[in-house]
Amino acid sequence: MKAITDLNDLRLFAEVVEHGSYTAAARSLGLQTSKLSRRIRALEEELGVRLLNRTSRSLSLTETGRQFHQHCLALVAEAKAAKDIVDRTRSTPQGTVRISCPVALLESGISTIIARYVADNPHVQVVLDATNRRVDVVEEGLDFAIRVRLPPLENTDLAVRQLCVSIHILVASPELAARYPAPRSIDSLKEWPTLSMASSGERFVWNLVDGEGRATSWAHQPRLATDDLASLRVAAMAGVGVAMLPREQVETDIAAGRLQQLLPGLTSTPGLVHAIFPTRRGMVPAVRHLLDALVAGFEGPDRRP
Structure with missing residues (x-):
């Protein structure tokens, strides 16, 4: 039949x-x-x-x-x-939420926000892909991916929600800083060993702005280059070189005396930490509430967790 x-x-x-x-x-x-x-x-x-x-x-x-x-x-x-x-x-958070996030962002506070959200919502399961690669939220069936990009954000058919602003600062270990005169300008670091994020072109440049928004670029040859911010942080604490790292990633180390900030008047151009997802239509509460929790976790006068 x-x-x-x-x-x-x-x-x-x-x-x-x-x-x-x-x-x-x-x-x-x-x-x-x-x-x-x-x-x-x-x-x-x-x-x-x-x-x-x-x-x-x-x-x-x-x-x-x-x-x-x-x-x-x-x-x-x-x-x-x-x-x-x-x-x-549709009425209460439940079900599985699949997300992707760079490792360094997780270590800067997002993992704590997610853990708190899961603890507060026992009927929600979060499947988290901790990766530094660029993911395709549609092809990979993700509810959203967290990214950090310099403004302006690229045009996309996907929906975007800004979470916070991320600023990188120059840091070094106290032991390394004790071996050199205190720097007064970016050019004062030319004798210092440096660390850097990996560059496909083998040209390493720090792009910085001062308190009045004036931009400056400084080329250097790092002793260690990697695409893993966690490894740069470890190397900086070991005294291998000066690193430019997310402020939220190293603020605890600065407070504990494991690192110290150099040239506090210079920072990176602020990067926008944002979530990107297929569409706002039909978003289930588990996904919407997790995004709300991430935004709330970053609220505050300095926009960090």
Whole structure:
């Protein structure tokens, strides 16, 4: 037997049986009685069997109709259960949220925000891909990816929500700083060993701005270059060289005396930490509330966790 072309007809059939007449069922469904009757007749013709015995005063099920009705009830119950799941998902945070985030951003406070969110929402599971590679949120089935980029952000068909601003500062270990005169300008660092993020062109440049927004660029040859900010932080604390690292990543080290800031009047151009996701339409609470938690976690006068 071929598949029924309109499964709604099974629900209509179940309603007719439940109410015992076309008139009562049509009134409950908000349909015209004649239209409902035509739909049931079309269903019988499509199936090639009679489901109902009709008289001028009553309806009764044929034996085939009785068995068919049991399956219709099961189908209606499953459809209701499926809708209930969607309704619950839309009303309270639950289900799985799949996200991607660079390792350094996780270490700068995002992992703490996510852990707190999961603890506060026991019906939510977060699947986190900690990676520095550029991901495709649509192709990889992610709910959102966290990125940091210099403004202006690139044009995209995806939705974007800004989380905070990230600023890089120059830091060195106290032991390294003790070996050189205190720097008064970026050129004063020319004798200092440096560390840097990896560069495909093998040209390493720090782009900095002062307190009045004046930009300056400084080329250097680092002793260590890597695309892993965590490794740069470790090398800086070991006294290998000066590094330019996210302020939120090293503020605890500065407070503890493991690192110290150099040339505090110079910082990187602020980068925008943002979440990128397929669309705002139909966003389930688990995803929306996690994004809200990330924004709230970065709120404050200095925009960091």
